[in-house]
């Protein structure tokens with residue numbers, strides 16, 4: 001390839017910058033003549049907000065959160081005529097292939113662009129939610145988990161000092177990957193996720209048992225944000241009706257940014273390098289991910305069609321270990 005483009009799209013995640021850096025450098029060091037950065041995801045592709053990148057332009061970003069290319073949602077990209085404009089902008093600059101870093105929506109957009117216009121694309125899983133099929137891990141998940149764990153450790157101090165129950169809501173959209181790992185890592189008394197049934201009665205029994213054992217009423221319940229935006233508040237109201245006085249803490253956007261963890265920097269650097277290798281080997285319409293410690297390629301079609309399942313065993317471990 002003479003020229004390839006990179007874009008970050010959808011919700012930002014920590015590790016997108018080391019991914020950008022590795023793609024730029026791996027490409028330029030492997031004979032690609034030009035690497036272009038597309039700003040603000042698909043929006044920049046449509047509005048032709050595209051800049052030439054160099055090895056120097058990605059200096060000192062390996063440790064930075066967010067994405068230097070910016071990210072955005074671009075709902076118009078669902079319109080074929082808008083995608084025509086994007087394809088024209090790519091070809092007018094001689095950009096022959098595209099690497100897209102983002103979540104399932106972004107990877108869907110990449111797949112459609114490839115199918116419709118024959119533009120070779122490689123996707124990288126970039127989301128804190130870890131909800132992408134075909135890969136065990138996503139860029140930004142580890143950092144988000146660590147940030148939430150650190151925050152909950154602090155909340156735990158207050159919960160114990162004041163013998164208070166805390167409901168802590170973590171991100172994850174419709175999946176409970178963050179909640180489950182954070183719950184295990186923080187020794188949460190309960191984890192509530194969209195994937196598995198939650199037994200309110202069981203929670204009340206657990207809390208009563210703790211109380212009778214003299215463990216007071218302090219505790220942490222980790223709630224995945226899930227589909228129901230009111231779940232955490234409803235749970236708090238139900239617990240109040242049972243004589244508890246829970247506090248609510250919604251961690252929110254602190255989970256998305258921040259300096260990427262060592263793990264996410266490694267993951268992003270290895271996946272970015274692999275994306276270039278796959279591209280230069282003639283692959284297209286795939287996502288590059290990790291499975292059982294090895295780099296794998298997964299057809300984007302499969303990524304879009306499948307749903308990643310939260311390991312029941314992991315969820316059960318969270319329940320087993322708090323007792």
Ligand code: ADP
Nearest residue numbers: 010011073074075077078102103104105106109
């Ligand atoms: P994420 O990539 O984090 O899942 P979104 O779901 O918001 O975030 O998707 C990011 C962007 O990807 C959207 O704003 C849109 O530009 C593009 N996209 C999502 N779904 C589609 C689709 N079905 N067709 C074309 N583009 C899409």
